[in-house]
Amino acid sequence: MRPHGPVDFQTRTYDYIRSPDQGAEPTARHPVVVVGAGPVGLTLAIDLAQHQVPVVLLDKDDTLSTGSRAICFAKRTLEIFDRLGCGERMVAKGVSWSVGKVFFRDEQIFSFNLLPKAGQQRPAFINLQQYYVEAYLVERVAELPLIDLRWKNEVIGVVRHADHAVLTVQTPDGPYQLRADYVAACDGSRSAIRELIGQQTSGRVFQDRFLIADVKMKLDHPAERWFWFDPSFHPHQSVLLHKQPDDVWRIDFQLGWDANPDEEKKPENIIPRVQALLANSTMKDAQFELEWASVYTFACSRMERFRHGRVIFAGDSAHALSPFGARGANSGVQDAENLAWKLALVVSNQAPDALLDTYGEEREPAAGENIRNSTRSTDFITPKSEVSRTFRDAVLELSRHHAFARPLVNTGRLSVPAILDDSPLNTPDAPDAPFDPCMRPGAVAVDAPVTLADGKDDWLLRQFGDQFTALVYGDDDLAERLQVAVEDLVPLRVLSVRAPPRGATVRTDLPGSVCDREGLVAERYDFLPGSVYLLRPDQHVCARWRRPSVEALRRALKRAIGLPGGDPL
Amino acid sequence: MRLITEPNLTAVDDFYEALIDAHRDLSIGESQALNARLVLLLANHIGALDVLKEALTAARAGAVPGGP
Numbered sequence: 001m002r003p004h005g006p007v008d009f010q011t012r013t014y015d016y017i018r019s020p021d022q023g024a025e026p027t028a029r030h031p032v033v034v035v036g037a038g039p040v041g042l043t044l045a046i047d048l049a050q051h052q053v054p055v056v057l058l059d060k061d062d063t064l065s066t067g068s069r070a071i072c073f074a075k076r077t078l079e080i081f082d083r084l085g086c087g088e089r090m091v092a093k094g095v096s097w098s099v100g101k102v103f104f105r106d107e108q109i110f111s112f113n114l115l116p117k118a119g120q121q122r123p124a125f126i127n128l129q130q131y132y133v134e135a136y137l138v139e140r141v142a143e144l145p146l147i148d149l150r151w152k153n154e155v156i157g158v159v160r161h162a163d164h165a166v167l168t169v170q171t172p173d174g175p176y177q178l179r180a181d182y183v184a185a186c187d188g189s190r191s192a193i194r195e196l197i198g199q200q201t202s203g204r205v206f207q208d209r210f211l212i213a214d215v216k217m218k219l220d221h222p223a224e225r226w227f228w229f230d231p232s233f234h235p236h237q238s239v240l241l242h243k244q245p246d247d248v249w250r251i252d253f254q255l256g257w258d259a260n261p262d263e264e265k266k267p268e269n270i271i272p273r274v275q276a277l278l279a280n281s282t283m284k285d286a287q288f289e290l291e292w293a294s295v296y297t298f299a300c301s302r303m304e305r306f307r308h309g310r311v312i313f314a315g316d317s318a319h320a321l322s323p324f325g326a327r328g329a330n331s332g333v334q335d336a337e338n339l340a341w342k343l344a345l346v347v348s349n350q351a352p353d354a355l356l357d358t359y360g361e362e363r364e365p366a367a368g369e370n371i372r373n374s375t376r377s378t379d380f381i382t383p384k385s386e387v388s389r390t391f392r393d394a395v396l397e398l399s400r401h402h403a404f405a406r407p408l409v410n411t412g413r414l415s416v417p418a419i420l421d422d423s424p425l426n427t428p429d430a431p432d433a434p435f436d437p438c439m440r441p442g443a444v445a446v447d448a449p450v451t452l453a454d455g456k457d458d459w460l461l462r463q464f465g466d467q468f469t470a471l472v473y474g475d476d477d478l479a480e481r482l483q484v485a486v487e488d489l490v491p492l493r494v495l496s497v498r499a500p501p502r503g504a505t506v507r508t509d510l511p512g513s514v515c516d517r518e519g520l521v522a523e524r525y526d527f528l529p530g531s532v533y534l535l536r537p538d539q540h541v542c543a544r545w546r547r548p549s550v551e552a553l554r555r556a557l558k559r560a561i562g563l564p565g566g567d568p569l
Numbered sequence: 570m571r572l573i574t575e576p577n578l579t580a581v582d583d584f585y586e587a588l589i590d591a592h593r594d595l596s597i598g599e600s601q602a603l604n605a606r607l608v609l610l611l612a613n614h615i616g617a618l619d620v621l622k623e624a625l626t627a628a629r630a631g632a633v634p635g636g637p
Binding site for chain 1: 601605
């Protein structure tokens with residue numbers, strides 16, 4: 001019996017249930033086995049199930065994340081969770097924020113707002129403890145009968161074959177074997193699968209230590225990201241303060257390389273650091289208790305290739321990042337979304353196996369971009385040479401009086417979705433039909449307010465579903481022609497976007513259409529009557545035209561799923 | 570745009586004197602900090618990354634034996 005009242009997700013355990021696959025003869029075979037039920041593996045499993053692919057999801061223990069860990073979830077991640085049916089819970093529980101402030105010594109030098117564009121459903125970021133994110137994803141998994149989530153199932157062996165892999169899985173009842181057409185390794189930065197197939201990551205390890213302290217206290221402080229360089233309460237180092245739900249505050253203290261991690265982890269050493277921070281604020285006498293603490297070092301590294309035959313890596317197993325910029329979990333969720341629809345098309349024989357190569361071709365550069373950003377932030381925050389520190393301090397000093405220096409201040413360039421510029425799945429813009437470059441092929445669709453046919457106000461991204469979508473602007477006949485033309489290829493939802501009426505009332509009396517209530521869809525997509533955007537299931541733009549022929553759309557769709565015959569007209 | 574390496578200063582000796590004067594009575598560390606701020610101010614004034622990279626290459630040629 002589950003206890004009534006609020007569940008403590010930090011102590012919650014999930015039941016190990018013996019699977020019929022254990023001891024089965026012959027060894028059971030599954031189209032997809034996902035290893036690791038963290039944010040990335042759970043996202044991938046849910047997305048696959050929504051694409052009607054049965055999934056076995058293995059996790060080596062029976063608990064959620066230990067400690068709050070990844071706490072910043074970006075707008076794009078929330079939009080993905082929306083499509084997967086659990087975004088609303090995350091946002092309702094999370095602390096929304098978009099403003100950050102930067103302090104040098106004890107003076108504010110800079111503030112920024114990450115959501116300059118209003119008229120989007122989701123905030124720039126929410127802060128939410130990773131165990132809540134995982135718990136809500138696990139609850140969503142429970143609604144999807146296609147997912148077989150097996151706790152206390154640890155992969156201890158992998159044998160790769162040309163068209164499948166055999167996993168040896170350890171359980172409380174002993175080991176058993178599984179065959180999988182595809183294995184998705186979402187098993188974190190110390191990935192056992194990576195080790196088992198003899199692969200590694202390469203990159204930079206940073207010689208610095210940080211203390212995370214999660215502190216529970218009632219503090220009258222706005223939900224903003226506060227970052228200090230060299231504050232008087234923690235001289236020569238940096239400090240980051242973030243608000244989480246349940247009155248928990250995340251404080252990151254840079255400690256330097258010489259700090260003793262075992263000593264710094266002790267509450268008697270953490271409490272004076274927190275007291276010093278509070279003494280500096282208006283909340284000098286706030287009572288607090290320590291909820292969780294960890295001392296960590298980090299690396300920026302990645303696997304060279306994310307796909308190794310039938311074994312595919314996503315999230316931290318493929319790439320490790322510094323925490324500055326909140327790019328770890330957020331990029332991992334994007335990996336999962338990129339992989340899910342491709343795997344679904346391949347295992348259902350709608351697309352060739354080579355489509356999965358494009359997962360690596362798209363997400364490897366994305367990881368490169370994240371590592372570059374993350375490394376640059378780290379070099380600014382923790383300069384590793386005398387001259388690097390001199391320039392860093394010069395930037396901070398100048399930024400007190402000169403606006404030009406403020407954009408140089410780098411406390412973490414916060415996660416934004418990668419633009420898949422070089423993807424082979426993109427159909428380039430026709431040279432004679434210019435568009436604003438913002439929403440070019442490779443970019444992720446941006447949200448805007450719309451009114452539905454039944455008169456309800458809603459959001460554009462909510463209308464896309466799990467399949468390909470064609471957004472057709474201001475031309476219902478064209479929308480109808482395109483819908484009929486591709487029915488033999490892959491499922492496509494044609495969404496007709498109408499211009500706002502010039503009169504006072506909005507009319508949307510045709511089904512399958514939305515009204516661009518505030519004109520923001522047209523503005524953001526640079527729409528003219530007859531313009532069409534083709535969006536992939538992961539909501540990235542893969543083609544756009546001023547007025548496409550049916551053949552142009554067919555070719556772009558073929559190209560986007562890796563079929564021959566996809567050259568542009 | 571390309572980096573200007575032909576004479577371009579309006580008053581060479583006045584500039585040089587002002588540069589040295591700006592460092593008067595500063596320790597080596599303070600001078601280094603001043604130079605860093607100066608580089609950043611001038612870099613922003615120039616703006617164009619290709620010009621700045623050309624300047625960085627030209628400056629580094631003086632530091633590396635046999636450089637650039």
